[in-house]
Amino acid sequence: MSGNLLEIRGLSVSHAGAFALRAVDLDIHAGAKLAVIGESGSGKTTLALSLAGLLPPEALVEGRVDWPGLDRAPLTGRDTGLVFQDPAASFNPVIPVGEQVAEGARRHLGLGRKAAHELARNLLERVHIPDPEAALTAYVHQFSGGQLQRIAIAAAIAARPRLLMADEATSALDTVVQASIVALLEELVREEGMTLVFITHDLALASNLADTIAVLKDGILVETGPTDQVLVSPAHPYTRRLLDAQIDLSAPRLVGEAC
């Protein structure tokens, strides 16, 4: 696969005069695994919503987002799948998850009730939900956070989008579950040939998943490059600061041994 799935040119988004994104230029290669790194208020969610066509109507948008391989306007859910931080808030609590998982496919692929049911079962199996048949008729509150995030991923890929975006999709999960969700995303992207945009504040997590890293700060894209290059020789001082702030198992300890 080659070429760009997406070409973002001079994209600015503002709400009531306050800029959330400023003049962002970014190419996303088809089949890429792009990590967008940003802290609170960096504009990373606004970027995801822009690409998914989900910006609120009052947002002022300048610039362009082109899909070179697409001869029509991109459709939310059909061409883009989105996974958010809180899966419980992404589902309707009073409708069985099976119906919701297949909703995108029914709408965009025109599947009938029976075919949609079959697809939902396959999708739940695909994201490794145990006993998918039983899960179809279960409700949001019956799943753990990790399971629910798997189901949200199943719903996001139901219409076989080219672009899967995960916005802090693992941040609310404990580290063990987080690792399993990252492994699932990797597996799906590899096997389905999707392009992944993985939005996170966690540079270490991104380094294990992404081939490209883009760093956002205060709505400005301060650095983009291959993962190894950005991590080994960051061009922007902010990226360097983020790298220095990483806390892993070799970080200096702040206390002595047992007192």
Add this chain to the structure above:
Amino acid sequence: MDVPLLAAKGLSKTFASRGRRVAALQDVAFTLKRGETLGLVGPSGSGKSTLARVLMRLIEPQAGSIHFNGDDWLKLEGRALRERRGAIQMVFQDPLSAFNPRATIGSALAAPLRVHGFADGVAELLARVGLTASLAERGIHEVSGGQRQRVAIARALATRPSVIVFDEAVSALDASVRGQILQLIADLQQSEGLAYLFVSHDLAAVRVIAHRIAVMDQGRIVECGPTQDVVSNPQSSTLKALVAAVPRLRKGG
């Protein structure tokens, strides 16, 4: 001093959940010395937060005892409990939902000072957590996440506790802020001799701040020891999984 500040023994708590009985705590014991941090790690649902809440007297266990500061902590009732309760404070993951959303920073800090009859002021508390006094007039929602967590720590300090329980207190913070808050927590311990129970699923953060680590799984402490020993040579499958799950910065290859 060899007598621990706090000693918990035989703590057990079972919840009924969807017709099943879930043992959130099973015969849990631990000690905490003055000026010491015990890190409590474990996956979601391992019982960490239940243990923290038992310590705070927010949940009553079915069995067990806690000796704290010369008191039989779980037996304290009414006035005696109210008078001593400020000695153990808690800092939560999400400070936004831990404060009255309409409160100013000043009023949120003034309330515990007044209730517990302390004469020191809001400005003094803010200074101890590295914030300027001018912040007192701002609303809780008007400041950054890091500043808000500093205010939450200041509020915990207001009642002059000897123990502070941190429940995932740095987990939701941006990476660049997380280190600063951990530093503040360590500095306060140094200068004030506080004991901490630092609860988190984030082993990397716990390793940085804790003298000792206890590992919980399914309501039991499955492993416990000095931080470096425990992390560098995990024995339980629970801790091995937690060590393996810490995201490592991968550069090249």
